[in-house]
């Protein structure tokens with residue numbers, strides 16, 4: 001198996017926070033992600049030419065960046081966590097101000113607590129006539145989520161994804177939370193990343209969206225990803241543009257895989273193609289053994 005060296009403190013540099021959006025169905029996760037996507041400098045000027053690759057990065061006016069996982073719903077988050085991939089730094093809990101706390105809201109709260117991932121509560125749909133943000137804050141108390149307004153330390157913000165209000169404040173709160181966490185990674189090493197999503201593309205073959213955790217992934221790099229291996233043929237960013245490299249917290253589509261890996265699989269850059277194939281073959285034989293052992297006689 002592959003062993004990776006730890007980074008020394010001196011090599012660490014600040015990296016963008018990775019943010020996931022969770023909440024009950026129809027409370028506005030998709031709308032909020034779309035609104036946030038348009039809130040950066042690039043989003044405003046690019047005329048909405050965006051690709052859905054499972055994650056995107058927004059560059060703010062002060063040049064700072066935030067990475068959003070845009071697979072709404074809890075599957076991505078829970079599935080990846082179940083597989084040991086903790087890619088999410090911060091969760092935005094979306095609660096519709098008219099609907100209030102619903103079963104999937106509570107489920108999301110429990111996931112965050114179990115994962116010890118800090119939450120920011122976005123009370124959405126405050127433009128609606130029957131919106132009652134205060135009621136949301138009170139109900140959150142019952143689940144031991146004590147927001148700032150209730151003298152707690154969980155940040156909350158009233159937003160309308162529809163009217164695009166409160167977004168700047170939400171972004172400020174994400175940045176504040178990220179600062180507190182002092183998120184860092186070494187960009188100058190062989191890359192390690194995590195599969196956000198993967199598919200077999202008709203024209204391009206196996207494609208995986210990789211979120212780089214540390215190091216810098218480059219065209220030509222040889223890698224192992226789950227039980228697959230490969231050599232980076234091309235890297236494509238969330239605007240559909242080819243890039244030569246991707247550093248920490250950047251999501252990119254990777255072309256040049258031997259097969260389709262699973263969401264949550266780790267990617268590691270290795271020295272040689274022989275080594276990459278060996279590790280991938282070893283892993284796929286272990287996977288195969290597990291499956292045969294589990295299969296009923």
Ligand code: GDP
Pocket residue numbers: 023024025026027028029030031032072124125126127128159160161162163
């Ligand atoms: P998701 O299932 O959590 O991803 O929710 P969606 O983003 O698909 O939103 C569900 C519905 O709520 C859609 O009809 C949206 O147009 C609507 N919606 C989302 N945000 C707002 C908002 O801030 N105000 C109002 N009035 N409607 C919203």
